[in-house]
Amino acid sequence: MGQLNENDLVKIKDGVSFIPGASALVGPLNRIINWGRAGSIWPVTFGLACCAIEMMVAGSSTNDLDRFGIIFRASPRQADCLILAGTITKKMAPVIRRVYDQMPEPRYVLAMGSCACSGGLFDTYAVVQGGDNFLPVDVYIPGCPPRPEALIEGLITLQKKINQEQGRWSQLV
Amino acid sequence: MESTGIIPRLEVSYPDDVLHSYQYCGQDVVLTRKKHILDICSFIRDQCAMNHLMFLCAVDNSRRKEAIGKNEYERFEVVYQFYSMTTKHSIRIRAQVPDDDCSIESITSLWPGADCLERECFDLMGIHFSSHPDLRRILMPEDWKGHPLRKEYPLRGIGEWAGYETLKEKSLELRTFDYRSSQKGNE
Amino acid sequence: MSRKISFNCPVQAGDEDRYRIQMGPQHPATHGVLRVDLDLDGEIIRKCNPHVGYLHRGFEKLAEHRTYVQNLVLTDRLDYMAAMANNVGYCEAVEKLLAIEVPQRSRYLRTMVCEMARLASHLLWLATHALDIGAMTVFLYCFREREELLEIFAELCGSRLTNTYTRLGGVRQDVTHSIMMKLEKFVDSFPSNLEEYETLIDTNRIWLKRTIDVGTVGADEAVGLCLTGASLRGSGVDYDIRKHFPYAAYDFMDFEVPLGETGDTYARYRCRIEEMLQSNSILRQCIERMPPGPIIGDDAPDLIMPNKPGRKVEVDVPAQQSLIKLVEDRETFMEGDVYVATEVPKGELGFYFVSDGNGTPYRMHIRSPSFLHISALKTMAKGSMLADLIAIIGTLDVVLGECDR
Numbered sequence: 001m002g003q004l005n006e007n008d009l010v011k012i013k014d015g016v017s018f019i020p021g022a023s024a025l026v027g028p029l030n031r032i033i034n035w036g037r038a039g040s041i042w043p044v045t046f047g048l049a050c051c052a053i054e055m056m057v058a059g060s061s062t063n064d065l066d067r068f069g070i071i072f073r074a075s076p077r078q079a080d081c082l083i084l085a086g087t088i089t090k091k092m093a094p095v096i097r098r099v100y101d102q103m104p105e106p107r108y109v110l111a112m113g114s115c116a117c118s119g120g121l122f123d124t125y126a127v128v129q130g131g132d133n134f135l136p137v138d139v140y141i142p143g144c145p146p147r148p149e150a151l152i153e154g155l156i157t158l159q160k161k162i163n164q165e166q167g168r169w170s171q172l173v
Numbered sequence: 174m175e176s177t178g179i180i181p182r183l184e185v186s187y188p189d190d191v192l193h194s195y196q197y198c199g200q201d202v203v204l205t206r207k208k209h210i211l212d213i214c215s216f217i218r219d220q221c222a223m224n225h226l227m228f229l230c231a232v233d234n235s236r237r238k239e240a241i242g243k244n245e246y247e248r249f250e251v252v253y254q255f256y257s258m259t260t261k262h263s264i265r266i267r268a269q270v271p272d273d274d275c276s277i278e279s280i281t282s283l284w285p286g287a288d289c290l291e292r293e294c295f296d297l298m299g300i301h302f303s304s305h306p307d308l309r310r311i312l313m314p315e316d317w318k319g320h321p322l323r324k325e326y327p328l329r330g331i332g333e334w335a336g337y338e339t340l341k342e343k344s345l346e347l348r349t350f351d352y353r354s355s356q357k358g359n360e
Numbered sequence: 361m362s363r364k365i366s367f368n369c370p371v372q373a374g375d376e377d378r379y380r381i382q383m384g385p386q387h388p389a390t391h392g393v394l395r396v397d398l399d400l401d402g403e404i405i406r407k408c409n410p411h412v413g414y415l416h417r418g419f420e421k422l423a424e425h426r427t428y429v430q431n432l433v434l435t436d437r438l439d440y441m442a443a444m445a446n447n448v449g450y451c452e453a454v455e456k457l458l459a460i461e462v463p464q465r466s467r468y469l470r471t472m473v474c475e476m477a478r479l480a481s482h483l484l485w486l487a488t489h490a491l492d493i494g495a496m497t498v499f500l501y502c503f504r505e506r507e508e509l510l511e512i513f514a515e516l517c518g519s520r521l522t523n524t525y526t527r528l529g530g531v532r533q534d535v536t537h538s539i540m541m542k543l544e545k546f547v548d549s550f551p552s553n554l555e556e557y558e559t560l561i562d563t564n565r566i567w568l569k570r571t572i573d574v575g576t577v578g579a580d581e582a583v584g585l586c587l588t589g590a591s592l593r594g595s596g597v598d599y600d601i602r603k604h605f606p607y608a609a610y611d612f613m614d615f616e617v618p619l620g621e622t623g624d625t626y627a628r629y630r631c632r633i634e635e636m637l638q639s640n641s642i643l644r645q646c647i648e649r650m651p652p653g654p655i656i657g658d659d660a661p662d663l664i665m666p667n668k669p670g671r672k673v674e675v676d677v678p679a680q681q682s683l684i685k686l687v688e689d690r691e692t693f694m695e696g697d698v699y700v701a702t703e704v705p706k707g708e709l710g711f712y713f714v715s716d717g718n719g720t721p722y723r724m725h726i727r728s729p730s731f732l733h734i735s736a737l738k739t740m741a742k743g744s745m746l747a748d749l750i751a752i753i754g755t756l757d758v759v760l761g762e763c764d765r
Contacts, residue, residue, distance in 0.1 A: 044386070045388045046386050047392055047393075048392070048393060048415065049392070049415055049437070049440065049760070049761050050437055050440035050521055050522065050761060052392065053440055053441060053484070053521060054520070054521060056503075057503065057506075057507070057510075060499065060500060060503035060507075061500045061503060061504065062503065062504070062507050074387075074388045076386070086415075087415060087417055087437075089413075089414060089415060089416055089417060089764075091413055091414050091416065092385065092393060092414045092415070095385050095386065095393075095414070099386050121433065121434070122417045122418065122422065123422075124417060124418035124421060124422050125418055125421070126416050126417055126418045127417050127418065144522060145440075145520075145521050145522065147520065
């Protein structure tokens, strides 16, 4: 066995490299886990209102979210990302929180559209003025509704955020 | 739209109930008392072949200019619009409902589809429909206070719904949750 | 040793097969946030109780606090799959109330966008309905065509879903040559695309088994349940607002109203497919017969946004103030009430206005087809299998934004 040279490694991204022929990754564990996690965000299929239609378009063949490793899961237990796609009403808020509580850690929340960010144009008795009133929102996507490209931009922003995380993979750290 | 001739027939059949009738934008409208509304509706359905209930809604007349200071108007009114798919005639009935006796007979026996429309009127305007099979709130949560579409109800609501308050408290409480300290007791 | 299992709900003897299942609000096949409480006997639905209101945003209350022009943006968020049709419906109603004349060209433009919206909505319906029943490919095919339509919308008014294209007294923008070219290309290719979907599912054995004799409604029952649109026409009732109360330029269009016979899910599916072909033919007629002329009427209420082409806007007046002033200045605001219905893809969308003589509606009631369709679910699902409930929800073509308002 020869010595492993720096030049033999195939760089996947900053800090994560791949040894050709050995099916092994080299890098700090933090980075490798973040890399894997960012490349496989699984959101819950959970549409609330208008934005859900654009979310569906983002998942269909024109924009194809699958190429980012983003696959919609119907069960919150298998998902790690909640996209708040639409207006959050007060009647719906406890349900959303429950779906969020059912998701395993680490989990992320995207507020898609003005309604989920701030209540949008519905400043009425029935509407929650922004999802961050009861959920920790990671990424805000403005627009009414945002184009599918904007949603993809938001998911890429989330990937960047995941890549910067430190030690969110073990209770020992 | 030409006159349908239904208004005179209604006036003859229910002289005590019909208060006033008019045409606006070519649409026939009849103001009635609420007492015999079920009879009037079944008359319209069976005698005038109006088989389609276009909509049913409630209006709060308390700040309506045309209603202030007039005897025939009451605090609320329930509006029915009927349409005949065969003769292509339509008619609107405005049944007056007073504030102190806020109830009217349900027409679900004639149109099963009126079920949810009446529940909506009950939910948003607080009008009781007697003999309705299942009169509950439909759009707002069961324990919501007040009827949002009444004129005195402010746009942003009165107070906060208890369910949402609990949710906010719970989310604040969970914000400080620490996994490691919660595990210490189990070791 | 047998272990005793305790259930939360007491089970009586002979009732072991009875279940109570709550489906939704988070369920991929409920098209949003519909919740259905089911009482099951094995797999057969004994009682079905739909719960709505999870998307109730207070449209009707909000509308009372805004002017007629401001309310236009709310209508986009009603049936967000066919926002254009809602815009047209709203404008037709307010124009009737205020007696505003609409120029011929903009009536044709409205008809055109209405039919495009109908196609977009029906395509989405077909995509999700097929996806729910298990045909994944149709979803991908339908979104391909739908994207073309949405891109035309985006070019026409800058937005894909929430268009706000129409204005009181006309429309916002005139069509350009490139839009017409794109639309023509779409219209030419659409019938052959529709055939593709039909080859996929029309005689597919699974599709037939899942749709024929599922959710059957008789003609009289459907009228009693206040069903409208294709859900009603599937039962053979000839009721289309475009024929009964012609609006926009439907008077001048040649089209048929497809009717079903059996009133089951398959009949409604066929109805909507035929309707798409009719819409396509209406689109072609619009392209061919589009008359020249202005796109917004002279007596349309002029507002800061948008300015009428060729008219100066006073910039020094603060927007909000002048908005109110312009609306208040109009003498045509009368006291009275008016109900105007239009045929949106889902069924009969009606606006009931009570006007009090000032710039805001005293009361605006929206007669939404989805709300009535969901209440019909109670009757339609009774006695059917649990798996068929998905097909019935799909065939009613409900959208919760419009249902809950």
